[in-house]
Amino acid sequence: MDTLETALEKALRHVAASEERYVADLVDFVRIPSVSTDPERGADVAAAARWTAARMERAGVPDVRVLPTEGHPVVVGRLHHDPSLPTVIVYGHYDVQPAEPLELWHSPPFEPEVRDGKVYGRGACDDKAGVLTAMHAVEAYTATGAMPPLNVTFLIEGEEEIGSPNLVEVLREHADLLKADLAISADGGIFGVGIPSVTVGSRGLVGAELVVEGAATDLHSGMYGGAVANPLTALARIVASFHDDEGRVVVEGFEDGVPPLSPQVREAIAALPLEEVDELSQIGLDDWWGDPDYTPEERRTVRPTLEVNGIGGGYQGAGVKTVLPNRAFAKITCRLVVGQEPEAVFAALQRHVERHTPPGVRASLTLLPGSGRPYQMPLDHPALAVASEAMAAVFGREPFPVWTGGTVPVAEQFQSEMGIWCLYFAFGEPDTNVHAPNEFYRVKTLMQGTESTVRLLAGLARRPEALQPAA
Numbered sequence: 355m356d357t358l359e360t361a362l363e364k365a366l367r368h369v370a371a372s373e374e375r376y377v378a379d380l381v382d383f384v385r386i387p388s389v390s391t392d393p394e395r396g397a398d399v400a401a402a403a404r405w406t407a408a409r410m411e412r413a414g415v416p417d418v419r420v421l422p423t424e425g426h427p428v429v430v431g432r433l434h435h436d437p438s439l440p441t442v443i444v445y446g447h448y449d450v451q452p453a454e455p456l457e458l459w460h461s462p463p464f465e466p467e468v469r470d471g472k473v474y475g476r477g478a479c480d481d482k483a484g485v486l487t488a489m490h491a492v493e494a495y496t497a498t499g500a501m502p503p504l505n506v507t508f509l510i511e512g513e514e515e516i517g518s519p520n521l522v523e524v525l526r527e528h529a530d531l532l533k534a535d536l537a538i539s540a541d542g543g544i545f546g547v548g549i550p551s552v553t554v555g556s557r558g559l560v561g562a563e564l565v566v567e568g569a570a571t572d573l574h575s576g577m578y579g580g581a582v583a584n585p586l587t588a589l590a591r592i593v594a595s596f597h598d599d600e601g602r603v604v605v606e607g608f609e610d611g612v613p614p615l616s617p618q619v620r621e622a623i624a625a626l627p628l629e630e631v632d633e634l635s636q637i638g639l640d641d642w643w644g645d646p647d648y649t650p651e652e653r654r655t656v657r658p659t660l661e662v663n664g665i666g667g668g669y670q671g672a673g674v675k676t677v678l679p680n681r682a683f684a685k686i687t688c689r690l691v692v693g694q695e696p697e698a699v700f701a702a703l704q705r706h707v708e709r710h711t712p713p714g715v716r717a718s719l720t721l722l723p724g725s726g727r728p729y730q731m732p733l734d735h736p737a738l739a740v741a742s743e744a745m746a747a748v749f750g751r752e753p754f755p756v757w758t759g760g761t762v763p764v765a766e767q768f769q770s771e772m773g774i775w776c777l778y779f780a781f782g783e784p785d786t787n788v789h790a791p792n793e794f795y796r797v798k799t800l801m802q803g804t805e806s807t808v809r810l811l812a813g814l815a816r817r818p819e820a821l822q823p824a825a
Contacts, residue, residue: 356500362812365494369804376490376800377468379409383448383482384466384475390426390449391516399512402448403427406485406510413489414496415508421528423520426512430531433492434505440821441505442814443534445764445776446485446541447514450477451789458791471797478795479786484540485510487781487800491807503815507534511764514541517559517724518763525771535821536737536775536814537768542758543782546631547796550745550753550806552738553778555656555730558690559761560699561722564592564707565683566667568715573678583714585682586667592717593684595710596660601644603660607702611693615648615656618733622755623651636785655757659689660703685722689759696725726763729776736820737777744809748802768824775824779810 356364388402389395406429407418415431426449434441453463453476461467466475473483488508495502509532511521525532545551566585573582598604628651634640642650648657667682669675688699704719711717731738733755745753758778765776781803787793814820 358503358812358815361495361498361500361503362808364498364500365808366805368494368498369490369801369808372490372494373797373801376486376804377473377797379486379490380473380478380483380795380800381466381468381475383409383486384473384478385464387453387464388449388477388512389452390513392452396426399426399449403429403512406448407431409486409489410508413493415492415506421524423513423524425516425520428512428521428524429508429510430528431508432506432531433496433502434507435501436505439503439505439815440535440818441507441533442811442821443507443509443532443537444488445509445537445539445768446488447481447511448485449512449515450480450482451515453791455791460792463791463793468797472794473797474792474794476793478793479782480788480793481514481541481780483795483800483803484542484780484782487803487807488538488540490804491811494804494808495811502811504811506811507532514762517726519723521764522767522771525767529772532772534772534774535823536777537765537772538810539762539765539776539778540780541762542778542780543784544780545626545754545756545784547783547785548749549627549630550749550751551756552741552745552753553758554733554738554755555692555757556728556762556765556778557655557658557759558694558696558728558766559687559724559726559763560690560696561685561687561724562700562703563683563685563720563722564589564717565681565720566592566711566715566717567681569678569680572680575676575678578678582678583712584678585715586679588712588715588717589665589667589682589684591712592707592710593662593665595706600646602647603658605660605702605706607705608660608699609658609694610698610702611695612658612691613693615652619656620652622733623649623656623757626651626754626756631784633784654759656691658691658694661687663687689761690728692728692730694728696727724763726761727766727770729762729765729769731775731777735775736817737775737814740813740817740820741777741779741810744806744813747809748806773823779807781806
């Protein structure tokens, strides 16, 4: 039987010889239009689940199951070859965002192309490359006649892009099947192109729809304007009341329970090599905006936010229609930090809307599906040190802790439902147009991520203290 180091070296050689196969896998996977939010794509989402299960089996995973839910299925694969070894559970998702507007794509989003060392297509980065990176890493061991140095369970869902509404029930119903010592999220990213980092926290989410209604029907603006309250104007006033002129959220109760940022966190964020990533230029802006009490990086990663994602109402066509609309709406999402609960934040928003609704209209706030709690891993957790060592060996520079402003609901669910920590270990880079037209993933990153994951599994096997349960 190979020693741990011998198995590692064989696995690394297998990775180095597999670039063409890995790219072909990603192209095949991205070709499936698994848009979870679109009911007309249900068959495509199911096809992506079957593809995921089949690829898992080819990677040497003997026990693969496609578990039904009330929505899209979850694919579970178990490679449990030694009951004396700890178990890691690898999380990812096979569903993707809608590709619209299609006219902004340089090539069709579900006809992936490889150009200039990048695979272009919807879902290439988020999260099909991440799922494959983990599968390829496990396969690197099995294909060379060895086994991974740990037992591995894959948990790949099809509803992350709609807030994972059914995943917690899967965790509860199949608790024995999914029992593990540490979770690894293959959904996430690193600080910059070729700049490794280890994500230690993610924000939670609560979404709502605000509807403002006035008269029973649209009215002639010449006959009723100035005498009847306009829902669009009322909506604008309500939305504007969420922040002060400098960008601070002024909704009473919104930040209840949020502790001050610790000096350790602020120092870690201040030490980030921000000069190496010119994000303002990349996104076409001259300056950041927001609460002046915090730095831009703090505001977008470890501070709560309240944002309007869309507004509608009234006439939207060409030219002018002199109408006074009877209804207006806004889509709202809040990113939450440790100390906030989705239910309490939504209740604070409701009270605020009630207090700031002008006379002559009715306003209602409805909670949208997909709420999630924030997550924070201890900065001194041994698994973070193992992850850093694995990345440093591949990227040639030491990673550093970062916080993501996004939300991965399962991270907190692993902690609260299963009593284990979730280690983010993913390689998406910030310029890959995730959720936008022309999404891509670098072939070089695909290789770096796979090698890093092979090294991570070996490192965790060497460090049993990294697999201790969550507090």
